[in-house]
Amino acid sequence: MRLDGRAAIVTGGSRGIGFAVAQGLLASGADVLLTARDxxxxxxxxxxxxxxxGSGERRGRVEGRTGSAGDPDATDRWVRSCLELFGSVDFVVNNAGANQPLAPAVNGDPAVWLDTFAVNVHGPLALVRAAWQVWMREHGGAVVNVVTEGVHGAGPGLAAYETSKAALLQLTRHLAAELAPGVRVNSVSPGLVRTELARHYWEPAERQLASATPMRRLGEPEDIAAAVVWLLSPAAAWVTGTDLLVDGGRRVAPRR
Structure with missing residues (x-):
């Protein structure tokens, strides 16, 4: 799955899944513009x-930019920077996500909901719009939105996060229909992955959580990155508008 000569923007790329995606793209030869707030x-x-x-096949180049994924001005800057640095904007990976403090939907802070949707829904749309206008409309490309397995259920206190990610999943379908055939748009729904963002979920009960998963372990960022890189690659040339659930089989685990 060589991607030499292609350029990608990866949001939320300073750690966790985004960092692993950047690693995978660079190893495949793609250039990467990595973004995050910090x-x-x-x-x-x-x-x-x-x-x-290290040695081996050509690795891509990497540059970094700061800003909030929920800020349309920042997403515009990232697209133009990617074009100036690498000469194209072939791939967009909307990985940045706002996961606010746990709260029920009925009494959660409205400001938290607005910020969550700004980062998880409006930001990805703004980034895809900018990439489409500047490059993809004429040259094609591929987009992967990182959603969550939580869109298939209802996690306690995760109303804002999971509702916004469900909106991103539906947006993925609409963009896939609207931007075809030149641009493919898909999403990945990770299960519980051992990232800093999710540490408070998995660390207190990692062994029990792993044993309840058919693959008998939690996910690693590299598991999700492999799925993202595949969806961006020519190997997935006839795949668009789909959501790839990468959860170690948790959704088919026998009920106890």
């Missing part, structure tokens, strides 16, 4: 990615 985190991530080369 400037120091972006700088450190770029340094680690550049240092992780």
């Amino acid at each position: 400037g120091i985190g972006v700088e450190e991530a770029v340094e680690r990615l550049r240092a992780g080369g």
